Amino acid sequence: MKRLLAPLLALALVAGTAHATEVRIGYQKSSLNLIVLKSRGILEKRLAEGGHTVKWHEFAAGPQLLEALAAGSLDVGMTGDTPPIFAQSAGSPLVYVGFxxxxxxxxxxxxxxxxxxxxxxxxxxxxxxxQKGSSAHYLLVRALDKAGLKWEEIQPAYLTPAEARAAFExxxxxxxxxxxxxxxxxEKTVKPRVLTTGEGLSANQSFYLAARPFASKEAKLLQxxxxxxxxxxDFLEKQPAEAAQVLSRAVGLDVPTFERVIERRPSFKVTWLTPQVVAEQQRIADRFAELKLIPKPVTVKDIVWQP
Incomplete structure (x- = not known):
């Protein structure tokens, strides 16, 4: 990961970050990496060395987070695979910086x-x-495709995770x-039956995005x-039990719940977008465009950050 944005350093020498800057980061309850980072205070210490600060903002889901990023209220955030596609189609000034x-x-x-x-x-x-425009949106699209159903053949209820759980119960x-x-x-409290997971349907990747103006001007801070x-x-990979405790304290769900969450994730390693990942995002975007669920088709590579 330390090499992920190495090319940005050269840009940073030109752009400079001598001024004090507050880095505004958006996260949600599924942003495990960011929640643990926030809880451990690592980023605060490193930014303070250059006279900078960080402010954290929590959101119900990715679409709401990217709305704030588009509005200029955030600099960096993490979402699932679908929110960036909806945001790009709506003309939001954002760029992919990792996954x-x-x-x-x-x-x-x-x-x-x-x-x-x-x-x-x-x-x-x-x-x-x-949640409309979330990773769940694409999973449902793929599930319906597999079943031979059209989108119009179900009744979508667009609800936030909290609203949906209440309606489910x-x-x-x-x-x-x-x-x-x-x-x-x-799974732990409501005891539902799993109709399907994303296996074979949706990769369910998480992406780090930045406001384009921030990525252009504050390359050193992104690094x-x-x-x-x-x-x-490294902490999440080597100390999962301790990480589950950190997440439990931060989010308010019990430790066994987060042990299960961590168990289902093969890795938390953040890397630069590969051509294969961009191609997969493009397939998602094309499917949403075919279904006319986004305002207009998009070309994903146009917003993949190239310093």
Whole structure:
């Protein structure tokens, strides 16, 4: 990871960051790497060496986070694979600056334990809850494709994770498409039946994005952020039990829930986007465009940061 944005250093020498800057970072409850980084205070210490500070902002999900980034209220944030596509289609000034490995087991389509729904095809005509423009949105699209159903053949209920869980518990929806840690928490307390995970359907990758003006002007600060994430990656990989405790204290869910969440993620290593990752993002974007679920088609590589 320390080499991820190495080319940015040359740019930083030109752009400079002699002025004191507050780096505004957006995260959500699924942003495990950022939550642990925030809890350990590593980034604060490193930024302070240059006279800089950091401010953290929590969001319900990726779409809300990227709305804030587009509005100029954030500098950097992490989301799933789908929110950047919706944001790019809407003209948001953002760029991809890194990604984490696939974690298809970390998202799922859930139904109540006593639901008669046993197959994806049986979602036809059913009310399915999801966060619009989130990674869950693409998982549902792929699941319907696999089942031979059209998007118009279900009743999407666009709800935040908290709203969807409440609706799920009171029986107001037939199925719920959700990601960790909400998925793991529901497994433990609500005891749903998993209709399918993302395995074979959606890679469910997480992406780090930055406001384009910030990426252009504050290259050195981006390097500091990613260097801190590199060290944090090692902590998550080598000390998962301690990491689960840190996450539990920060988020408010119990330790076993986060042990399950960490178990489902093969790695937290953040790396520069590869051509293969860009191609996969483009496939997602093209499918949403075909379904007319985004305002206009996009070319993903146009917003992959090239210093």
């Amino acid at each position: 984490e490995p696939p974690k298809p087991q970390a998202s799922a389509i859930l139904v109540p334990s006593d639901s008669p729904i046993r197959k994806l095809a049986e979602l036809k005509g059913k009310r399915v809850a999801l 009171r029986g107001a929806i037939d199925a719920w498409v959700i990601w960790d840690p909400f998925y793991a928490a529901a 500091i952020v990613f260097d801190a994430l590199s060290d944090n990656d």
